[in-house]
Amino acid sequence: MSPALPEGERVPDGGPLAGLAAGGGAVLPPFGVYLHVPFCRVRCGYCDFNTYTAGELGGGADQAGYAATAVAEIRLAAAALTTAELPARPAATVFVGGGTPTLLPATDLLAMLGAVRAEWGLAPGAEVTTEANPDTVDEASLEQLAAGGITRLSLGMQSAVPHVLATLDRTHTPANVGRAVAAARAVGLDVSLDLIYGTPGESVADWRRSLEAALDLAPDHVSAYALGIEEGTRMGAQVRRGELPPTDPDDQAEKYEIADSALASAGLPWYEISNWARPGHQSRHNLGYWRGADWWGIGPGAHSHVRGTRFWNVKHPRAHAALVRAGRLPAAGREVLNPEERAFERLMLGVRLAEGVPVRGRARDLLPGLITRGLVEAAPAEHGRVVLTRHGRLLADAVTHELAG
């Protein structure tokens, strides 16, 4: 979760779901639950997520009490859905993200998952992911998590190159990534690795080394993100002061192409602009974001989406905890999308996916031009589906603009 909340409308007195039409349609989209854990041991220099170190909190929002707050919020959320007469359904996916969820004891994470199970139920074969820092897991904790229902581990590897990790302020030991992957495998978890490319000072060779190191661990899934240095982060300040060069989009484009080739030839084709997976191992939870599914976000700053209404929680853990303690959903704002906005989001998110997105009318007429310019794949375009080429993926925003008109 990025720190700044969007501008939206005030949450109505009836709560974030007020005004939504009750009842269900013929086919319901999958329902997912996002559980935010806003704690980290240290804050990384590039990180603009809504996360806090232990020393920054307290006042009813410390780590020890967090699971209880989250459980209470899950109950409030389930009750709100019921009150709104929206059809309740079991969660098809659960994603525990942060922060560093594994800073909390496994019992806390499982308590939160237990609340999801109790309130909504888990669909058969549900995907339950937790993010983890390689230093914060061991065989015992992973075994406990797997036994409690976690099915997937997403590890923040970022890089295999020490000087790159140092620039990113990452404290984990590269060797711990391998140990964590082995431990996860041993208890039957799917494994995903997060990588970051385009860090100032990272050479192309450095990036290749990180990719090779990641592939050597035979992950089921890889997310690779171009580093973005945001205002308000430590690295942002370093760039502003001239202590660090800014990221170079050309360098990042080259590294994206390298990653796409390397991952695809290792048997992990892309399924989203920044995500690659062995067939059948895509993140179903994340696919929900891009396919317009419903999900409920629990925790400070977490976003939710229910049937074209987006809402988001207050950002600070203390404010969040206080609202939940008072028995209120901690929503800070919401937006009810109009049909044009929904259509635009479908396009904006759909072009990110390898499965593509159907277009009609004027947009469809533009496809031949986009194919000629090497931005869109020809074969799916014949059926009116936009699937971006590698070149097109790098220019996804431009393509979105063109198709949206």
Add this chain to the structure above:
Amino acid sequence: MRFSLTELAQTITPAATRPELLRNFCIIAHIDHGKSTLADRMLQLTGVVDERTMRAQYLDRMDIERERGITIKSQAVRMPWQVGGTAYALNMIDTPGHVDFTYEVSRSLAACEGAVLLVDAAQGIEAQTLANLYLALENDLMVIPVLNKIDLPAAQPDRFAEELAGLVGGSPDDVLRVSGKTGEGVRELLDHIVDLVPNPTGNPDAAARAIIFDSVYDTYRGVITYVRVKDGHLSPRERIMMMSTGATHELLEIGVISPEPIPTRGLGVGEVGYLITGVKEVRQSRVGDTVTNATKPAKEALGGYRDPRPMVFSGLFPMDGSDYPDLRDALDKLKLNDAALVYEPETSAALGFGFRCGFLGLLHLEIVRERLEREFGLDLISTSPNVEYSVTLEDRTVVDVTNPSEFPSGKVAEIREPMVRATILAPSEFIGAIMELCQDRRGSLLGMDYLSAERVELRYTLPLAEIVFDFFDQLKSRTRGYASLDYEEAGDAPSDLVKVDILLNHETVDAFSAIVHKDKAYAYGVEMTGKLRKLIPRQQFEVPIQAAIGSRVIARESIRALRKDMLAKCYGGDITRKRKLLEKQKEGKKRMKAIGRVEVPQEAFIAALTSEAPTGKK
């Protein structure tokens, strides 16, 4: 014997004042030397304006004038003043104080017999003041040298009294010392004006002749024309004739300003006042023209009339293309009050629909632009100012070029450019810096004189084009603000000029074409292409930017193709912000101008065209 006040006042009744009791004078001063404050003090002392109704700087009516501390439009105020038991009527004619309005100054001077030369006792005389002083002396005006602001701690009255005495003739002791702020010395000055300024003379029985020294558009009254009667008499309701055009109008109202308009039974020899005829545009009542009786017209005009001639040209374009009709309406309105403003529609591939406008000079341009933005709420882009070139082709056709994009493409035999004679006054320690600047701007030194041990006057001939960019700013910065500049037209001269085009992806961007000296073409090209490379965002393809003279490329830059614009992460919490970002970009794209396939943000054009407009110098 003593007259009663009423009897005294009767002797100076407007339309019936004997010329011997009239004194017509103006104040020649530099912008911030305190002319308006002194005028305020005179209005108070003569009882024309009382303390309570006194608005600071009464004569400067328009906001822009007040903010810039300059007087654009002159006006005339009639003030009673008694000396030795005799009542006099003093007409103070306010003069514009900037180089662009030299002609208007000359017409104001032609309406006077005397001039107060007002100089800041802390700063000494400035170039424009000196130029206006010379004008006054040429017009045989009685010049009364006065040092103002003697209350300032930094005042050096002795030093500058000597300088003034040297310029005007006479002894430093003759230089009056006043403070407009405290009022010190102002009574004495008024007495001096009565004593020293000759009274007007003229033939009361001749056909009426009055010189127009100002003409102002008023929303309620139409054009108000300020005149000084030389011969004869003008009366209400008679028909008058403008001698330059032969146009006749009925005199709806005639009167004096004191300080509000007061209708009178007319104006006689030597008197100064206003006329209202119901015309709606100041160009129907032009500064410098002679007014006469339509039924009994004078044979000869008073002379000195000249059509206002634009010297500097610039394209004005609305930032938002849909404001074009508003811009046209606004210009039409400004024209009512500005006889020198000329404009015609212009279309630019880069900037859309707009107007090519002609101005007297840079200040005039700035004032018009500012009024359009402020009074009419328009957002404008103005192209780099340029002058008018006369291009002779080898087939002897002559083309006048006021817009670089209209530069003829045929074989050119000769190009002539307007020249100016510039006078620069500065402390002598800056002679080197000034000479370097003038030489760099293709100037030739005409002469140099020391006004005093520390102050020097340099005279140069310079191409006007070299002055209209940033010459004055450069001059100020190289002399720590001490130099002052005045210039006047000095014909034209042949010059080795070329037109440099800027091409974006092989298409000429008309707004950036410039006519520059051959020696500076390369520097202009390098600077402009470099600037545009930084300002234009990367496109999906490589975009070459070239500077070319005809088909010869003299500088080249390239904007590399954009390879990546996508957001790496777009999860649940990012979607709303991402959508809003794209919506914002879409709004931004609407304000892009397409040059061929290249999308250029409006801001890039503005940044390339404004303040730091390349001059061919680093």
